[in-house]
Amino acid sequence: MSARPDVALDVRQTSHTSAGMLAYVRALRTFLPELAPDLRFAQFGGGDNFDVAEQVGMPLVLARLRPRLVHFPTPYVPRFVPAPHVVTVHDVIDLEFPQYAKPKVQPYWRHVVGPVLRSARAVITDDDATVELLQRYLRVDPARVRVIPLGVDTPGYPIAPERRARPYFLYAGNHRPHKDLGTLVSAWASLPDGIQVDLVMTGEDEPALRALAAGARGELVFTGDCNGQRLDELFRGALAYVQPSLREGFGLPLLEALGAGTPVIAAETAAPSVLKPFVHRYPARDAAALRALLLRACEEAAASGPTESPAAMRADAERARAATAHLTWERTVRATADVYRELLSA
Structure with missing residues (x-):
């Protein structure tokens, strides 16, 4: 029998995953095994958000994996998570501006995401401003929120400025x-x-x-x-x-x-x-x-x-x-691994 994973990482790329979220998920799945060799990782995915696979199939997958910790790097989560978990929430724009959100999104945030965040061992977000918004809209305890800025990496190819007829x-x-x-x-x-x-x-x-x-x-x-x-x-x-x-x-x-x-x-x-x-x-x-x-x-x-x-x-x-040169994906991933270690040792 394979060893029980320390961390199971949700690597889905769902229909509501923005370009920034995709970059974040790619950085985690790419760099975590290298930057946190002391931890055993498993990756899982499949299914879109708001569907049966997310709400029914995913808990079954996690029950089989038996991870010590689950990380959902987007807020698209199953209502019932059969393991200690951490969730990354990049923003609560759909709650701040309900006039712009699709009708099914508001209930999803209130009745699925909110309870999962409140039961999470920790919530990760990108910016200090979101900590207060998570408390205001979803009653998330600020003491359990960890702020980890995102990053960029230097492209591995030469970049020439775009030249156009006008600036x-x-x-x-x-x-x-x-x-x-x-x-x-x-x-x-x-x-x-x-x-x-x-x-x-x-x-x-x-x-x-x-x-x-x-x-x-x-x-x-x-x-x-x-x-x-x-x-x-x-x-x-x-x-x-x-x-x-x-x-x-x-x-x-x-x-x-x-x-x-x-x-x-x-x-x-x-x-x-x-x-x-x-x-x-x-x-x-x-x-x-x-x-x-x-x-x-x-x-x-x-x-x-x-x-x-x-x-x-x-x-x-x-x-x-x-x-801002220190704001790299490596820094983001290292800080995320530190959160895992903190929760696993608690």
Whole structure:
């Protein structure tokens, strides 16, 4: 009979798993065996969230594995977990903004996720702000929450900045309503005559956003699906990366942009506490304040040269890159393994 695992890790990639969650799960499954050789790991998966396999099949799998601890790295969990468990929750956006959530999501958070979090040995989250939100919306004891920031790793290939006919601002992410992309497009489209700067957004064309861009001096560009080297090149070549969200769990693209030495402009609500000192922030939903920061970036770039990035903002970004260089996936995984050891020794 094989040895009982110390930790069983849920490695599902479900339909509700965001790009940031996928990166987190990949980092755990890739690095944990190497960085925590003192622990025995088992991986399990199969089935989507909200389905029978999650709520019935997964507890049966765990009952057979008999792990000393289970880690769910997303909040998509079975209501009954037959083992001590730890859960990672990146955000509670569906509870903060119920007007944007699908009808079945609210009951799932209240009646499935909430009880599982309250019975967990520990809850892991990415940012200090989420600790208070977990207590407010799901009655999770802050004493059991561990804050572990996410990370990025240096690409294993050379990155050349994206070269376009005009300079551009970049947004990378999904187009859900809480991302507040309308404020970004409106602020960019209102830049004064004589400033021709494009706005590049990952994802598919959005007619509603394109309508807001009417009259803009630059071009609104949708890249379609974009990741890997192409996205790294877009980060490296942008005048600035812009994150207008009303809330982020961690906002991994902010760290990716800073890692590329690119200035970051973000809503106050979009920047995690560990990155706030390095981000040019504005009040959420304030298109005029965002426009002022976009204009500053354009004016600095014009003073530096037609193809250069904003000088002062770029200098800030270079300092930020050095200051955040320790935020790697290795650090995230090591800290997570420390939580396992803490719980296993209790």
